[in-house]
Amino acid sequence: MTRPLQLIVAIAACLIPIPCLAIPATEMPPLDLRLNDPTPTTILVRVVAHGSMVLGKEVGGARVTITDVATKQILTTGIQQGEAGDQNQIMRTPRLMEEPHYSSRPAAAFTATFDLRYPTLVEVTADGPLAYPASSQRASTTAWLVPGQDMTNDGIVLHLYGYIVQIEHPKPHEPLIAKDDVMLRASVRTLSGALVRPHGDWDSRKTHIYGELMIGDRVLERLQLFYSGENAAFEAPFFVPLPNDAPDGITLRVIAADPANGNVGIGQAKYPVLSERLRHNSSRTEPR
Template structure:
């Protein structure tokens, strides 16, 4: 006995077998890892994660990483073998949910740290996401290089008498918020911290800042003549290449 199938029945069977027109929710875990440091999470406001369709630029999901910065010993002080994990269930990340009908080439971006505008950088990668094939566990890990540098003194547009001298003070932390201290995990003595002082585009002087007893705090004193000045303070790690910058303007009268 011969079986007979109509064209509509065959077409429906084809769709059922391949499921290519049915959207499936697919999970992609995304994490932001500060270079030479830990994961960027709730303590510093998180990293903004954006997943886009690489072809159409449609945003498929977005949100902030949340959770802890992770285990210092595990991340920085433990030799790693293939498939060893850096994270646990509390480590910061963003669990994206993508509704896709077919294998989709996806752009993944991390903007971090999201609340520190002068320090924020964008790290990105691309990958194929297959419907129903979750990417969990460590997930996609994007490296975020740099330091967060905040000038604490002098204040923006502060008027200072030339006779008083200038106190330069900056707070410098890793991109995950981890503190910088002398002889610590992130050794303040390893970093070059300097102020470049300019006036109307011309460099006036360069001043080195030194670490203090207060974690992440660097200071120096200098003198300036009357005028308008831009102060740029930078941090540089010659070992890892991490850098960070902040700027302010003052008036000496």
């Protein structure tokens, strides 16, 4: 046999299939049915005031809603409950990026467990603080939930921007007498309920806090508010305009804005204005 013929025979022998080593193309490896079973998966959501503490029971907590992005179905909704957290741990303790920020001590959170068969993209939405609807804010994010991969420790953290600004005096809708010298007093707190004041963790010296006296949508006067330690509030005097100038009353608006961290809060209320003659007439009336 010539050498070229020997080479052809050798190559042909290599191409002959060996039955004991061949794997039929129609056969599939056996399925592990447990891989397709629903797997409990826990997600923890924590709603916090930006630059401050966790929204806890002091401010009514926050509502958390988790929605399936693909189907738009609400998977769960509920209220974040618990404490605002440890102020020293949250605000003053240095930590590495991977270290927990809010969960090293007990703090409010919302927890849910789902039986998942496959990765699910969800939208997580938070609204709060629930006890102060006039100051309520909303934040949302999307995240993948993977079967068996729990999200715990700090969990998914949603930051709400803003302040709780409340006019303490005069009381909203209280009638004001024209030409009276009235003290405007307002309190400012973070959305977690912590007081904003000078030299504190939430330093009012870094925040623009001022009032506005308005007639309709026109600002008549801007009032610079100063901190009163006695009342833990910010104050400024103002004169009540004449009823002819404010036939529909006045509006007092207080604004707190921190340009460094983006927190802004507004509180406002309306007041009817009465003629000063009503006061004189009432003082002349003698009791029977």
